[in-house]
Every structure is written in C-alpha cells, then in structure tokens.
Amino acid sequence: MFSTIQTLFARSLHPTVSQETLLRSTQTLRQQGGLSPEQRLMIYRNNVTTSLIFALKDIYPVIVQILGDNYFSLMTQDYVWSADSSNPDLNHFGRDFPSYLEQQVQTTPALEELPYLPDLASLECAWHAAYYADDDPVFDFDGLAQVAQQGQPIRLKVSHSLCLLASDYPVLTLWKLHRYHQSPDSLNSVAQTEYYCLYRKHYSPMAIRLNQTDFQFLEACQQGCNLDTIASNENMAGPLSKIPMFIRHGLICSFEPE
Amino acid sequence: MNSITSPDHPSRYGTTSDIKGTGLGLRGVHIPEILAQLPDIPWFEILADNHRAGGGFIPRQLEAIRQHYPITFHCVGMSLASPDVLDMTYLRDLKRQIRDFEPAWVSDHLSFSQLEGHHYHDLLPIPYTEESLFYVSRRIREVQDILEQRILVENVSSYVEFNESSLSEMEFIHGLLSEADCELLLDINNVYVNCQNHDHDAATYLESIPLTRVREIHLAGFEAFPDYLLDAHNNPVSSAVWDLFRQFVERRDDIPVLIEWDNNIPEFSRLREEANKADRILARQRRTQVA
Numbered sequence: 444m445f446s447t448i449q450t451l452f453a454r455s456l457h458p459t460v461s462q463e464t465l466l467r468s469t470q471t472l473r474q475q476g477g478l479s480p481e482q483r484l485m486i487y488r489n490n491v492t493t494s495l496i497f498a499l500k501d502i503y504p505v506i507v508q509i510l511g512d513n514y515f516s517l518m519t520q521d522y523v524w525s526a527d528s529s530n531p532d533l534n535h536f537g538r539d540f541p542s543y544l545e546q547q548v549q550t551t552p553a554l555e556e557l558p559y560l561p562d563l564a565s566l567e568c569a570w571h572a573a574y575y576a577d578d579d580p581v582f583d584f585d586g587l588a589q590v591a592q593q594g595q596p597i598r599l600k601v602s603h604s605l606c607l608l609a610s611d612y613p614v615l616t617l618w619k620l621h622r623y624h625q626s627p628d629s630l631n632s633v634a635q636t637e638y639y640c641l642y643r644k645h646y647s648p649m650a651i652r653l654n655q656t657d658f659q660f661l662e663a664c665q666q667g668c669n670l671d672t673i674a675s676n677e678n679m680a681g682p683l684s685k686i687p688m689f690i691r692h693g694l695i696c697s698f699e700p701e
Numbered sequence: 702m703n704s705i706t707s708p709d710h711p712s713r714y715g716t717t718s719d720i721k722g723t724g725l726g727l728r729g730v731h732i733p734e735i736l737a738q739l740p741d742i743p744w745f746e747i748l749a750d751n752h753r754a755g756g757g758f759i760p761r762q763l764e765a766i767r768q769h770y771p772i773t774f775h776c777v778g779m780s781l782a783s784p785d786v787l788d789m790t791y792l793r794d795l796k797r798q799i800r801d802f803e804p805a806w807v808s809d810h811l812s813f814s815q816l817e818g819h820h821y822h823d824l825l826p827i828p829y830t831e832e833s834l835f836y837v838s839r840r841i842r843e844v845q846d847i848l849e850q851r852i853l854v855e856n857v858s859s860y861v862e863f864n865e866s867s868l869s870e871m872e873f874i875h876g877l878l879s880e881a882d883c884e885l886l887l888d889i890n891n892v893y894v895n896c897q898n899h900d901h902d903a904a905t906y907l908e909s910i911p912l913t914r915v916r917e918i919h920l921a922g923f924e925a926f927p928d929y930l931l932d933a934h935n936n937p938v939s940s941a942v943w944d945l946f947r948q949f950v951e952r953r954d955d956i957p958v959l960i961e962w963d964n965n966i967p968e969f970s971r972l973r974e975e976a977n978k979a980d981r982i983l984a985r986q987r988r989t990q991v992a
Contacts, residue, residue, distance in 0.1 A: 444830075444832065444865065445784075445827070445828065445832045445833045445865075446784035448827075448828050448865055449782075449783075449784055450784065450816060450817070452825065452826075452861075453813075453817075453819075453825060454816075456821065456825075470864075471863055471865060472861045472862070472863060472864065473862045473863065473864055475898075475899060476898075476899075476900060476928065476929075477927075477928040478860075478929060480861065482928075483860045483861045483929075484861065486860040486929065486931070487823065487860065487861075490823050491821050491822065491823045494822055528822075530820065531778040531780075531788060531814075531815065531820050532750065533750070533751075534753070536822070574757055574758070575754040575759065576754075576757060577755035577756040578755065578757065603756070604757075643756075646757055646758040646761065647758075
C-alpha cells in the first residue's frame with residue numbers, strides 16, 4: 444500500500460499524467476484548508492519544475508541571455524519533465540537539452556532566425572561538463588617509453604573533460620560575445636564548418652578552435668582507435684607531430700597498450 | 702506503537718564531534734570571501750550533493766574550507782523512503798566524500814526523491830504508517846551500515862497529508878529514531894510550515910520532540926502564499942520561527958544550530974546576522990539558567 448501511494452503521488456506530478464491517475468492520487472490525500480488535494484499536488488509539481496529550470500539556467504546562461512529569462516522558463520517547462528533524470532546529481536541534468544533545442548528551432552517560428560542555438564547550447568553543456576569532470580592522471584612518460592621500446596601498439600586516451608564540437612556557425616565567438624560582453628567586431632558568418640575542443644586545464648574550462656585534422660585525430664583517440672591505425676591515414680601526419688603539445692595542454696592524458 | 706522501543710537506548714555507532722554553536726550553510730557564492738577573510742564561524746554545513754564532482758575546482762575549494770573549519774554533510778539524494786532499491790553508486794560516492802573530507806556527521810531527509818529510476822530533485826512526502834515506519838527504518842539501517850556511521854534524519858516541510866497515515870509525524874519520528882537507530886535533525890522552520898499548512902499546533906509538536914536524540918537544529922525562512930507557506934529558504938528566519946526556537950532552547954540549549962539560506966542568497970554578512978541572533982538567544986537562555 445505504501446509504495447502504491449508513493450507511486451501514484453510521484454506519477455501525478457508529471458504534467459502528462461492521465462486524469463485517472465491524478466484522480467486516484469488526489470483520493471489518497473486529505474482534504475484540508477483552502478486548497479484542494481490537486482492544488483496541493485501542484486505545489487510539488489511547481490517546486491520540481493522551478494528547481495529544474497533553475498538548474499538549466501545555471502548550465503545555459505548564454506542561451507538564457509539570448510532567449511530572455513521568461514521565454515527560457517516557458518520553453519523549458521515541458522522539457523524538464525521529459526528530460527533524462529536518471530542521475531541524482533543535478534549537475535548531470537540537462538545534458539540532452541541541445542537536442543531538445545534543435546527540435547524547438549525546427550518547429551517554432553519564433554526561433555527560426557536562431558538556427559545556431561543548439562550548437563551554442565552544446566558548447567555551454569560541454570563547458571559545464573568540463574568544470575565538473577574528474578581529474579586526469581599525470582601522464583606517465585616513463586611508461587610510454589617502456590611500451591614504445593617493446594613495440595606494442597597503444598591507444599592514446601583523451602582527458603575526461605574533453606568534448607569535441609563541430610558547427611556551421613561561429614558559436615565560440617558568439618558565446619564569448621555574450622559571456623564576456625566582448626565587441627561584436629569579430630563576428631562573421633563562417634564559410635565552412637568550425638571545429639572546437641572544450642576541456643579543463645587545471646581548474647578552468649577552456650574552449651579552443653581546432654583545424655579539421657587535429658579535430659579528427661582527437662576524435663579518433665576518443666573513439667579508442669590505436670595509434671597505428673590513426674597513423675595509417677596520411678592526413679594525420681600533422682596531428683601526430685603535435686602529440687607532445689596535446690599532452691602538454693592536457694588534451695591527451697594517458698595511454699594504454701592494446 | 703507497542704512494538705516501538707524507547708528512543709533513548711545506546712547506539713552501536715559513536716557520534717562525537719566538535720560542532721558547537723551556530724553554523725552556516727556553505728554556499729558557493731560566499732566561498733571566496735570566506736577563504737579570504739576566514740571569519741569566526743564555528744562550523745559549516747556542506748550540501749554534499751553540490752560537491753560531488755570528482756575533480757576540478759569544487760573539491761579543491763572544499764579542501765580549503767575543511768582546513769579552516771569543522772564541517773557536516775547535508776544530503777538530498779539518499780531517497781531514504783523511496784520504493785526503489787538504494788542507489789549504491791550514490792552511497793559509494795558519498796562514502797568517498799566522507800573519507801576525503803571527514804564531516805562530523807551526515808544528514809538527509811525523511812522523504813523520497815526517486816521513483817522508478819526517475820530523480821525528482823525534491824523532497825517528496827510519505828504516509829506515516831506502521832508499514833512505512835518499518836520500511837524506512839530498514840532502509841536507514843542499511844544506509845548506516847554502508848556509511849559505517851549513524852546518520853541524522855531531518856523532518857521535512859510538507860503540503861499534503863495522506864488519508865492512509867495512522868501515525869502523527871512525531872509518532873513516526875519517535876519510532877524511526879528507535880527502530881533505525883538514527884538521530885534527528887530538527888528543522889524548526891519545517892515544523893512551523895507544516896503546522897500552518899496542516900492546521901496543527903507547533904508548540905505542542907515541539908513539546909513532543911525526543912530531546913536526547915536531536916543532534917542539530919535547522920533554521921530557515923519560508924515564503925508566504927495566500928493559502929500556504931512554502932519552505933523556500935529565500936528569506937530571513939521569521940519571527941514566529943524565532944519564537945519556536947526560543948521555546949525549544951528553554952528545554953535544551955546545547956544543540957548546534959544551522960542557518961540555511963539557499964535562494965535569493967544575501968551577502969555573507971547578512972547570514973552572519975542571522976547566526977548572531979541565534980547565538981544571542983542561546984546565550985540569554987544560558988544566563989537565565991545560571992540566574
């Protein structure tokens with residue numbers, strides 16, 4: 444009985460709850476004072492909605508700036524109830540918001556002129572994730588030398604905080620413009636896709652622009668390709684020569700023999 | 702309630718600490734000022750769920766705070782009354798945090814926040830019955846076994862009561878303290894909010910508190926709506942809650958007090974004013990006793 448009441452209660456907080464479930468849930472509640480049981484349930488629904496929107500605003504401050512606080516709150520009212528909420532850590536909430544935003548941009552006339560919003564949201568999400576990411580190990584150069592001597596193939600492992608993004612819009616420039624109130628002089632439309640890398644250096648998230656081959660190299664490492672496979676692609680000569688720099692900047696943090 | 706034994710029996714867990722006086726809930730926005738000025742605050746309560754990051758700035762900042770102040774952990778994610786199985790990943794992470802930062806104690810709420818794998822990030826209410834008492838007590842004992850320490854359980858604010866409830870909240874808490882061998886984090890603001898929302902008498906409620914099992918007191922501010930009070934932690938402690946606090950300290954004045962202020966967070970100095978007020982009330986009570 445106990446779990447049945449709880450299940451009814453929690454399910455009835457969802458805005459899409461059926462009338463039948465809502466009715467059954469309210470029938471488990473005492474009639475008290477000036478509020479009906481349904482109104483009392485709505486206090487909880489509103490509390491959950493408000494706290495999740497608040498969490499989203501913390502992760503996506505530039506999207507809030509662009510859309511305005513009220514519009515953002517309205518737009519995310521349904522999202523917060525449909526979003527993945529399987530992690531007790533609120534810092535993990537809203538990771539799928541860029542996908543939701545993409546749907547909104549495609550279906551909402553008011554957002555038609557802001558097609559870059561999903562990519563901008565991905566950048567903000569990556570920034571937030573980098574801030575909270577686990578620390579990386581110190582690179583084991585001696586171990587690498589030992590493995591190299593033995594001629595074993597290895598995989599290079601990228602930082603826990605690393606996120607690679609590609610966009611047809613100058614979202615890094617846009618983001619800096621809003622975040623740091625920079626001059627818009629540098630804002631130009633891009634003729635080709637831009638590639639970005641977000642990661643944490645010491646305690647601060649960083650966002651840098653990459654060329655396409657460096658992006659592809661880091662992407663291959665992230666996907667677990669071994670170094671021999673990567674080197675067999677002749678386009679990778681440039682990035683391969685930059686491995687020491689990638690290690691120095693913390694983009695590559697360890698390796699594992701295959 | 703015949704099956705419930707006295708709440709005052711000894712615990713198998715030891716709980717000793719240096720936490721005394723009125724502490725403050727640590728909020729990120731205040732940390733730079735605190736670390737720069739090292740104000741004379743007896744202890745801080747840490748929202749452990751906000752400091753779960755495995756790396757980066759957040760744990761370093763907490764390490765710095767820990768070097769200068771005693772701390773306690775306050776959690777929202779144990780979901781002590783959830784029908785779901787205990788979240789072992791969450792508890793393992795919490796145990797790691799406890800090992801790393803050595804809080805004097807750990808607390809969570811008499812509520813559930815998770816159902817069918819969905820986290821609501823809110824403190825949802827439960828019916829107070831013999832069945833739920835048995836169930837929640839068992840869960841708390843399991844958590845204490847995993848964490849290898851007694852925990853504090855906080856009475857929560859609520860906006861509903863269930864027809865199924867056969868016990869009052871205080872009867873339930875008495876039973877829980879006994880059956881689960883946990884301690885009570887008494888939130889006096891929640892007592893006031895609930896009594897207003899459900900037309901109970903707060904003074905009578907406080908009279909029935911098992912004094913020897915209260916380990917910590919929370920004071921916070923609510924937001925008043927026309928038909929109910931919302932436990933919003935966005936205001937100063939109300940005069941009605943201060944009155945209840947005065948009433949409580951007449952019976953026991955040696956329990957650590959914590960000021961919570963989580964939304965519309967004011968300047969740190971304003972938080973300290975609230976703590977100073979609590980300390981003045983405690984000092985006046987002690988003078989009265991001496992006289």
